[in-house]
Each structure stands twice: as structure tokens, then as C-alpha cells.
Amino acid sequence: MDLELSESHLAFQEEVENFLVSNWRSDLAKDPEAISVFRRTATGAGYLYRNVPEIYGGSGQSPDVLKAKIIRESFAGVRAPREMPGVGMMMLVPTLLDCGSELQKQSFIPRTLTGEYRWAQGYSEPGAGSDLASLRTKGELVDGHWLINGQKIWTTMAHKCTHMFALVRTEPDAGKHAGISYLLFELDQPGVTIRPLKQMNGDKEFCEVFFEDARAPADWIVGERGEGWRVSKSTLKHERNSVGAASGSKDLFDKLVKQARKTTLNERPAIEDPLVRDRLAKIQGHVMAHLCAGYYQLSCDAGGADAGIVGLMNKMNTTVIGHEIAAAASEVIGDSNLQMPDYKVGRPGAEKWVNQQMLSLAAALGGGTSNINLNIIAERGLGLPRD
Amino acid sequence: MDLELSESHLAFQEEVENFLVSNWRSDLAKDPEAISVFRRTATGAGYLYRNVPEIYGGSGQSPDVLKAKIIRESFAGVRAPREMPGVGMMMLVPTLLDCGSELQKQSFIPRTLTGEYRWAQGYSEPGAGSDLASLRTKGELVDGHWLINGQKIWTTMAHKCTHMFALVRTEPDAGKHAGISYLLFELDQPGVTIRPLKQMNGDKEFCEVFFEDARAPADWIVGERGEGWRVSKSTLKHERNSVGAASGSKDLFDKLVKQARKTTLNERPAIEDPLVRDRLAKIQGHVMAHLCAGYYQLSCDAGGADAGIVGLMNKMNTTVIGHEIAAAASEVIGDSNLQMPDYKVGRPGAEKWVNQQMLSLAAALGGGTSNINLNIIAERGLGLPRD
């Protein structure tokens, strides 16, 4: 066991850090043009879009989870821009690399990497949440175009996107899964209406998207007709960020400890309160177990091995820890629970944890996700019989 | 709202207390003959066996939950003997009163009340726990006797009993529930073998009972052939002890508080430890809610009303509180958790809570009882659809 980097990875780390010193200054952070240039340079150096071939605008590196981790951490350390965020890069690009036509790869991938195309995900529908395959949005091929009718929901930031990739029922007579195709289309067209959904914390991150004869060119289908379900499952050949979830939990936990140092509870710093200490230490046990399981997964990934059941647990652990932190936070901040944080009037104080208490709920949602996650752990992880 | 007794119940309470002063002295507690005499006198006075008609040895009083509560508490206060404990009085007698033949009532009830007949319950089988109706112990009517073959399990104290009432499959060709009959038989016969099962805490409260051509007279069947399932469900027309479970939880909780006063933790009485205080207060919230719900049920019972969903919750609440107390106790007693209480060498100290930690598990058992209880609360209490 060795948690230190190998010689060659240490050298790589130095190389990345030198690159950043030469190519990034924090005062560029507000200059979109400089950011674009930086991303291009960093891609050229092999640090971004590592899993995307050079012909499509990536840097085409062979997978190395440790290098990926070094890049992630070094870039984050100086707040340098990383890959374009969002489902375009996370989901569509790997799918196109796997199942897209050559034309699709050429037309969509490079512009997604530059951020010119921003993608929304059209999966969930009001009647098809955890049971996604029961979706009803319809696509018909009429005169060389797909005509799309129906409704999607929970599309993250659709109102800021240019395109959508969606699962659409194109073969009404085929079976539940076999009737679905994977279509691409533009969002800025008369047949598409986007309505942001206000969340309980006042933010508007998710949208409903309505289609009335929305149109897509006939060849903007990924895979064949009726293959959409399979296409959407095409594995993400990614440098998996297996410690990502855990280190997010740890960051949040560390912030709560900091809050507890600042906040007064019963006339002393909350961190000195025995109940707060016990509660935080209890959470830290979970956080550290989760993080160490992440080290193990990283180590497995790096060696091409399968981490087994703990590899299925990241989502649930993050959710559970989020709930625990929410409950502890509500005790730490005391009467500040009565106040809604208002980011418009400046940096909020302790009441920002009111927002975290709400956001911790979102993690468990998306249509019974926790229950489905538990099923997966039980069936795939423990080998229990399917229902 | 009024938690005090009415005038008439206060008068009854006084009457009971006077009766006890005249008829019970604690030095009689070890004299079986005196106890029998006392039970007879108390029954004559209308205080015991209130729901059993006089002709079968009871006192035939009309139901009154408050009077029942007064009797219970007054008798308990001076440790006077109450009704014969056990499933004979709890389950068999009400069943016979409901479904038994006149002959059965006359032969079995009076001797059960005096304790001459002590009954074991033959319901569960190794393959039929929470799914009781899948039982397989077989009964055949041959030459005027039932011949019984098979096995029962979890029969409480069978090795100290004289008789058994059992559910037995007598109609192998009928449906799952319709093939079952309710039979009575003697345990002291060659065809019956009783093997006490040792529990994790070392006690032997439960038994396995094996039948090889065990015999019962043909007319020792309660109800008709194939009616056993219905007979076993015959409602207990009892003065329901709806605060019973809750006050048991409260007694246990109070004992833990007492323990926490006595035990030293981090060089001070455990009760002064902020974590212990918080934990105990949290449990007290549950205990008091459970107890107050019991007051409500008692009040409903007294008025002949239905307490609704809380009436279904006593078992689960008791179980959950038992678990919480177990967890708190293990923190209070510290390293005494390493010791098994040994009742043979005298009164155990703090380590008696080790036994409670184990016993709190037994409450949840009996073949998935908690899960079945939750189903009942969800389906009957909340009206959710059955599976």
C-alpha cells in the first residue's frame, strides 16, 4: 500500500504544474477569449479531452486515472478552466464516439468541446421517471425530417442550451424498450417551448420542454431506429472519477467544521459543543470510509480491475452523507435556520446551510433514485434475485 | 381532556385497594396454596378472569378498560398474584369461549384458570414463520383419534406445559388456509418430543416440539375440520391493555435513567454526560409519544371507539424504543459490555444491560415480524394497496 505518487506520475505532476504556471493567470478567469485559448493549448498539451481523438478536437490520450486525477487537482488548485461542463461532454460525446456516424462525430463533437453547442438531456418525462422506458414522446419520420411531439422534464439548464439529445418513441408498435430511438435536434425552433421549473430553494436549474412538431433532420438519429435504449446505455469510456463523489462529500464536511468553528452555540463556538463534536465525528467516519473506498476504486481503475460492490455505492454514500450533514448543519446554525440565504445581497452567513439542507434532498431525487440505487446494490452487488 | 379517574372509578380503586389490604400479604408470595386461595377470592370479588363467565370459573364482568387498568395497577403495586400468565389464558380461553363446544369449555377453561392445565402454542414451524399458513404438520383421523406428525417451533416454555393447542393440516387436498384445523392434545405422551432451544443469551424459553403419531381424541378439535385458520383468528374479546406496551417501554427507560445516575462515565455520573443526556431525552420523546398514544387508545377503548392507525403501532413502537434503549445502554455502561450477566452468582450490575441489548432483538423476531407489521401499518393503517 502506498498513497504517494510513483516517480513517473510525480514527473507528470510537475509537468502539469509548469504548464499552468506558463499558461494560466487567475486574472484571465473573466476573459472568455483567453479561456478558449487556454483550453485549446491545454488540449494540445494532452491535458483536456483526453478520451476524445485528435481528429474530433480532443487530445486522444490513453486512459490513466492517476494522470486524470493529477490534472483535475492541479487545474483546480489554480482555478484554471477544465473541460466544458455539462451533459454534452459527459454523456453525448462518449455516446457519439461509441455509436455515432462519422458525419455526426465530425459535426457535433468539435463544437461541443469548444462550447459552441451546449446540450440538454431529454430523457425523463412526467410519467416516466425512474421507469424511464415508459416514455411517450413521439417521433415520426415525415418528408425527411423527424417530427417530435410530447414533453420532457428535469432537463438541466435547457433554457441555456442550443441542442438536445433525447430518447423518443419512434416505433409505437415495438416493445417498451425496442420502440425508442436516440435523436438530436436544435432547441431554437418554433416547435420547442422551454419552461424553467422553479425549485424549492428558488433556483431554476431544471426545465420542462414541450414539443409540438419539433423537427430534426432524418440523419440526426444516433444508431438505428429502435436502438435508442441501447445507445443511451453506451458505456462511458471515461477516466472515471471514482474519488470525485467522496472528495465532494469531504469538502462539504470540511466546510461544516469551519462553520462550526465560527458559529456561537450556547455562548461558545459550536465546535466546542460535545453534541456537535460527536455528530461531526460520526459523519467524519462515514466520509472517511467513503473516501478510502474511493482510493480503492481509483487503485482498481488504475490497474484495470473491478472494484466490486463498493463501485456501486458512490451515489448512495454521497446522498446519505449529504443528509447527515444537513441534519448536523441545522443544529450548528441554530436560529439562522429561519433565514433564506439571499445571494443577491452579498455573501450569506450561516444561513447558507439552509440551502444545503434543501439541496441535499435533490441528490436523492430524480424519480425514486435512492430506491433504484438500493435495488442495484442488492441485485448486482449482493447477487440477490431480481423482483 | 382529563387524565384523572372519575368518581365511580375512584371508588372502585378504593374498593380494590381495601380488598388487597384484607386479602393479600407479601409474605404469602411463596405459598402456592395461599396464592390459589387468593386467586379464587379475587375472582369471586370480580377482579380476575373478568371476561370469563362464572360457570367456567371466571367472574363474568362486563368489559371496562379503566377498571381493568385499576386492578392491574393496584395488584401490581402490592405484587399480588394476577391471572395465570401464559397463552392458555391469553389465547386459548378466548378462542374456546368463541368457538369451542360446550364440553370443551367445561373441560378446559376452569382447569386453565387454576393453572392445572398449562398450554403451549403450536403455530410456527421451521418452514412456516411469518408465512404461517404454509404449515405442514399433518393430522389424520384414525380409529377415533387424531394422529399428528410433524414439527412445531418457537413454542414458548413447552417443556413446562401440559397441553398444546396447535394448527395442523388435516385436509391435504384443500387450499392453503382451508386445510388447517385447530387441535388440542396432551404433551405428556409417547408421540411427543420436546427439545428446548438455547437462545443467544443462554436462556431456554422456546422449544422445538416433534410429533410422531402423537394422539388426540377425535372431539378435541375446536370448530370444524378446515376451520382452524378462522378459529385461530377469533378476536380476543379482552379488556385490551393498550397502555401496556407503552408503560413497559417507559419502565425500561426509567431503569436506564437510573443506571445512568449510578454509572461513572469519564469520571462523572453518566447522566451528567451531554451525549447521554441528549440520547436519553431523544428516547424519552419517543417513549412519551408512545405512552400518550396509549392514553388515547385507552380512552377510545373505554368509549367503545376505534383508535385508528395508532392502534396498529404498539408493537413497532415497542420494538423501535427497545432498540434505541439498547444502543443508549451500550454507551452508558461502557466496558461492562464485555461481561455477560450471570444471574446465578447474584444480582448483576451494569452488565444486565448486555442482556437487554440481546432481548431487544427478540422483540423484532418471530419470522420477519417487523416487516409484516410495517405492511399492516401501510395497508390497513394508511390504506395503501396490497402487494
Next chain:
Amino acid sequence: MDFHLSEEQEMIRDSLVGCYSQCNSDELLVQKYDREPALDDELWRAQLALGLTGVMVPESLGGLGMDLLTLAVAAEVSASYAVATPMEYQCLAAWAIACSDSQTLIETWLQPIVLGEKIATLALSDEGAEGGPDSLSTHDGATVSGIRRFVPFAAEADIAVLTLGDGKLGLVELRHDSVVREAVAPLDRSRPVCHLRLDSTPVVIFPEALAQRLYDAALILHAASAFGAAKRCLDMSVEYAKVREQFGQLIGQFQALKHQLAHMALDTEPARFLYWYAAHCWDIETEDARQMAALCKAHLGEVAVDTARAAVEVHGGIGFTWELPIHIWLKRAMADSAIYGTPARQRARSAELARW
């Protein structure tokens, strides 16, 4: 021995349900919740018309002469419809003034409050919180200075009854020049709050030391209110489970969800009787009344937040939206849980009051 509400209490409860289910149906409530947080005039007038304000004022002083249990049941109903009025504070202020043993206070303020001509709120300190009991102080017995955080409906109220330490209560007029009401974005938009800053504000001190009784009564009302939120969240979840389908069946048929709902019910349903009991103990002034107030505030606050959070999860994504009112009860539950001391704080008080 009778652990039931009286017929009169049930009548009041039923008439409130009748009133609110019309004026604050879910659709109306969702619309109202989008406006700036403020006192709901329509419902305030409806409550005044029902004569609620004097519920705890003795009959000799023109009130209904009923008990805290009655008001607590009313608070539960108001909570279950997320009614945006300061009625509970108004009622307790009226009670405190009626019991103040001060003719001046009674003559000046009781009738205007009972008639609803003046709006009263409570400015109680959470004894353990930042800026605790000492942050409001009176040196001369005639004026008061300092800060009190999170005073409900302070923007609309005419007067506030304050705790001043040592069991003392005081009354200040909020429209006085010396009073600054600093607006705060409230989590619970059905109960807006301000921070009060007083600077030599004239105060009338109550001759009777009623602060503890008032504080305990407020704890119990917030417990009742928390129960109202929890129960509403439970009921909405059960109803949703009976109509929402996934994988070709009602989600209420999935055993895991069934058990989640059963656990929510196990937490919630018995807790109603704990707040009844605590109110009853307060009413008849039992020895453990103070402890029961703390315990029931702690227990109900925690149960309500847990149940509301569980309800959001039962509803899936839609449960996280603004359009489904479940967040309204979540926020009410969070506020009830935090105001005047969090569950852990109240458990510590309960332990102390139990002489552990």
C-alpha cells in the same frame, strides 16, 4: 380519565378546517406563496370573525376562557393549511396581558388585541442562542435597548411582548421611532420575520413573572404547528403513492415505499398525542409541565423535519419543485424546529428540567 378533545374543541377545529380549506386550498396557497411574504389579510379577518383571539382570555375579561390545548389544536390546523397570520402570537399576547396583573396593560391593550384592532407578536429569546437573553436589557425599568432576532410578523405588528430575563415580560410599541425593524428574507414565507433593534424604547414591565409560562406555551404551539406540517406531508405522500404509477403499478405497491410511509406514520401519528399531553400539562400546571414543553418541542421539531424531508423523497423530482406545496411544509417544519431553540437545545433543557 378521558384523553380526547372536548366537543367544543372539535367544533373549533372543524370550523377552522372549513374556513382554511376554502381560503387556502393548495392552488390558492401556491399562488400566495409567490408574493412577497406578508400577513394574509383575508385569513386574518376570517380568524378574527371566528373570535379566536380571545380563546385563552378569561370570560370575566370578555374572552372564551379556554385552554392552551384548544389553541394548540387551532395552531395544528393553521399549520396544515400554512396560514400566514400571527394568530398564535396574538392569542398568547392577549393571554399574557390578561394575566399580567396590570390594570394599565389590560385597559390599554386587551380589547384592541381581542378585537384585532391591534396586532401583537412575541419577541422571545431562545435562551441558548447567539445574542441570548441578555441582548435585550432594561436598566431603568422604563426603556429597553438591544437586539432580538427573528421576531415573527414584526413588520405588521403594532406591539410586541418581550422576554427580558429573570422571568420578566415587557410590552413595547413597535411603531415607536426608536424601533428599527430590519427585514430578513424568511425561510418560511408564511411567517415573515424581522430583527428588532431597540434603542431606549419605552417599555411596560409586566408585574407578574409570566415569561416562563409564555415561553413554554410558545414552545407547545410550535410543536403543534410542526405536527400540522408533518401530518400534512404524510397525508400528501400517502395520497401520491396511491395515484402515481411507475413500472406499470402504483408506487404504493412497492414494499420499500410502503415501509418508508409506515415509518413516517410511526414517527408522526403518535406525536400528536405528545403535544396534546404537553398542552394539557401546561393547562393544569403539573410539576413536569416545563419539561414536557421542552420535550415535545424537541420531538415534534425533529419528527416534522424528518417527515417533510421523507415526503419530498417520496414525491421524487416533483417534490423538489416550487409548484408542489410540499416545500411550504418542509420550510414551516424547519422553522418550527429552529425557533426558540433547536431540538438538541430543547433536549438539553428537558434533561435539566427533569433534574437529570
Next chain:
Amino acid sequence: MDFHLSEEQEMIRDSLVGCYSQCNSDELLVQKYDREPALDDELWRAQLALGLTGVMVPESLGGLGMDLLTLAVAAEVSASYAVATPMEYQCLAAWAIACSDSQTLIETWLQPIVLGEKIATLALSDEGAEGGPDSLSTHDGATVSGIRRFVPFAAEADIAVLTLGDGKLGLVELRHDSVVREAVAPLDRSRPVCHLRLDSTPVVIFPEALAQRLYDAALILHAASAFGAAKRCLDMSVEYAKVREQFGQLIGQFQALKHQLAHMALDTEPARFLYWYAAHCWDIETEDARQMAALCKAHLGEVAVDTARAAVEVHGGIGFTWELPIHIWLKRAMADSAIYGTPARQRARSAELARW
């Protein structure tokens, strides 16, 4: 960066599994558990034959020169077969003596312990418990008096390494006349315990202040042992759910049970890596090594008891019997959780060590 066991560690683990699965199969274990609690000679000899005792003794002193992680993995395996030997204590005693910087201690005791000619145990104080660190004291540096509670395998051991406060360690011979070993009925019959009463018992003080390192190592081994119990309970429960039928289907098909098992797995599986990590921190002496030892003892102790209790419930009535060995791991988990400080106690220590 490599968070895996080394091949050598895996070999040791596999050879232990091979050994125990034969000598301590469930059937044999259940039989043994009915006897008076005592050291299991057969397994003790098997462990000696594998050369475990010197696992943490430097190669220069004739040991294997391996690390605590290796011993912790061995402790996990021993726990999962409920092996009734003091091997972990023997190994740590050998380590402490080897590091003692005392030629006398090394020459007198190291080889007999490594060869298994002498049996060693640890008599560490749970710093916060009744009869804490001060109950054993040495005035003259040559003798020690006082009580130490719950010393494992003290009835069989020849020597004990004691903590004496201020980071000091001492070694006493238990067969000395001045030592009273008071038998205690152990909860965990696979690890019998005695109370030690010392009255001017001759003691050799270790020149090196190793008490903290020794205590931390013991915490980590008990955490590993707790993990072994938890994992075994989880595995038994999953297997049972795959074979037991009720209502005409495998109970593992019921969603509620599935989720119970998933939650048990969520608690248990990642926790293995926490004890690995804590052992690794101890081995390379990181700054937070002490804190991680406390944290992992607290976390694993609680996880193990919860998981074992859940496993009993999954098994229904049969889970409560003596015949099904699940209670053996429940009791081991309870003992691992309580020894040297309960989870709450260890969390308080962890908070302190984290400088909160």
C-alpha cells in the same frame, strides 16, 4: 499510488482463511462455543506454525518485519472465523518489546513470545472508563499496584504489557504471587477476560514511551476485528436471503429485505478501507494517525454492532438461537465496540485529536 494489499499480505490472508475454514468451520465453532471459554489450543498451534507472532518484529530481531496493516488483515480473518486466541495481543506485545529499547526486555521475552513458549496479553486502559488510567500506578518504578478490568486471555497469559499513564508501558509476569486474576463471565466467549488485581507486583518499565502507539494499534486491530464480524454477518444474511422461502418466494426477493441488506452493505463494505487506511497511517506515522485510529475504532465498532443486529433480524427467530453462530459475531462486535472505549468515547477522542 496503490491502495491495495501487497501480494505477501494477500498470501498471509489466504493461508489464514485456508487454516480457519477447516479448523473453525461453523459446525466446529458452534461446538467449541458451548465449552468453557478458553484459548483454542489447536488454532493457537496452527497460528504459531504459520509464524504469525513475529509479523511486526523487525527482521533484524528475527521477525517478519511487516506492518500493522498486515496484522490488521490477519485480525479481520481471525474475527470472521471467531478464532479464540490472543494472537493480536501476542503480536503487539512482541512489537512493543522489540521497540522497547531495552536489551533486558528483548533478551528475556522476545524470543519466547515469538516462538509461542510464552503467552502475552495487553492490559490497556480505556482512558475514559471507570477505573481509568490511574487505577494502575507505580510509585517506585519497580512495582505496580491497582486494578485493570477486562484483560483478554489473562487467565492463560504468562505476561502482560500494561499502560501506566504518561505514555509509559510496563511488563509484569502474571504467574507472580502478587497477581490476582479474577474470572469474569465474558460476553464474547471467543475472547475470555479477567480483571487483574496487582499488589506491589514487580514491573519492568519500557524505556521508550510506546503507550500511545500501542494503544492506537490495539484500537485499529479491534476495528479490523469488528469489520470481520460485520462482514461475516452481512455475508450470512445475504446467503440466507437466497435460500429461505416465505410466501412462496425467496425472502431475498422482497424489496424491503433487499433494501435492508443493501443498507447493511453500504455500512459495512466501505468501512474495510477505513481500517486499511488507519493502519497505513499508523505504519507511516502520519500526523493524523492517532485521530484515524480513534475514528476507525468508533466507526467500525458502531457499524459492526448495527450490522450484526440487523443480521439477527434478517434471520428471524432462528437468528436469536444459540445454534446459529450469528450471535457469536454479534457478541464479538459488541466486545470490539466496547473495549478500550465505546464509539462515543472514541469520537470524543477523535475530535480532540483533530484539534476541533
